[in-house]
Amino acid sequence: MEVIEAIKTRRSIRRYKTTRVNNKTIELILEAARWAPSWSNTQCWKFVVVRDSHIKAKLADTLGENPATDAIRSAPVVIVACAELGKAGYKQGELTTDKGDWYMFDVALAMQNLVLAAHSLGLGTVHVGRFDAKKAEGILEVPQGFRVVKMTPLGYPDQEPKPRPRNELSEIVFNNKYGIK
Numbered sequence: 545m546e547v548i549e550a551i552k553t554r555r556s557i558r559r560y561k562t563t564r565v566n567n568k569t570i571e572l573i574l575e576a577a578r579w580a581p582s583w584s585n586t587q588c589w590k591f592v593v594v595r596d597s598h599i600k601a602k603l604a605d606t607l608g609e610n611p612a613t614d615a616i617r618s619a620p621v622v623i624v625a626c627a628e629l630g631k632a633g634y635k636q637g638e639l640t641t642d643k644g645d646w647y648m649f650d651v652a653l654a655m656q657n658l659v660l661a662a663h664s665l666g667l668g669t670v671h672v673g674r675f676d677a678k679k680a681e682g683i684l685e686v687p688q689g690f691r692v693v694k695m696t697p698l699g700y701p702d703q704e705p706k707p708r709p710r711n712e713l714s715e716i717v718f719n720n721k722y723g724i725k
């Protein structure tokens with residue numbers, strides 16, 4: 545699938561078929577994440593691939609009231625993106641900008657690669673950010689110095705959602721200076 549087409553036709557998928565996703569396909573998708581750009585190529589990301597239904601159920605409980613809770617529980621696979629702190633945005637251990645640790649940014653780049661690659665292979669995903677990350681870290685036994693950032697269910701879509709609206713370019717693009725149309 546061509547990149548622009550993949551970007552425009554990807555949708556958040558919250559209902560999945562039970563069809564198994566084979567390991568080769570998961571590897572291709574993770575490979576797309578691996579090739580994302582990152583701060584000074586520091587690649588702070590780690591991915592936990594969860595197939596165990598008990599662990600998926602526990603992760604789903606960390607979402608509480610969230611439209612993606614059932615998807616995390618029932619999709620054949622859940623991929624949890626973690627980040628090592630103190631790498632993105634740092635030089636020799638010192639922060640280099642006023643924005644703190646850039647791990648959220650770098651993990652987002654990797655996960656967007658991942659969801660687009662999944663979509664190009666006929667698989668569905670949804671970026672899930674609203675959950676109790678501390679609880680998820682406990683469930684997955686994530687070590688000190690790392691955070692769970694986000695997760696996505698992964699599987700074959702059992703729905704075809706309509707596109708959600710986007711702001712027009714005229715509302716978000718300025719010329720030369722902020723606010724100048």
Ligand SMILES: Cc1cc2nc3c(=O)[nH]c(=O)nc-3n(C[C@H](O)[C@H](O)[C@H](O)COP(=O)(O)O)c2cc1C
Pocket residue numbers: 554555556557610611612670671672673674675705707708
């Ligand atoms: C950082 C981030 C966090 C998100 N967290 C959730 C979430 O917790 N639950 C959920 O159902 N969708 C979540 N979404 C999905 C958005 O609701 C969705 O991307 C948006 O409505 C646009 O729809 P689309 O992905 O189908 O284009 C999240 C998306 C992003 C980028």
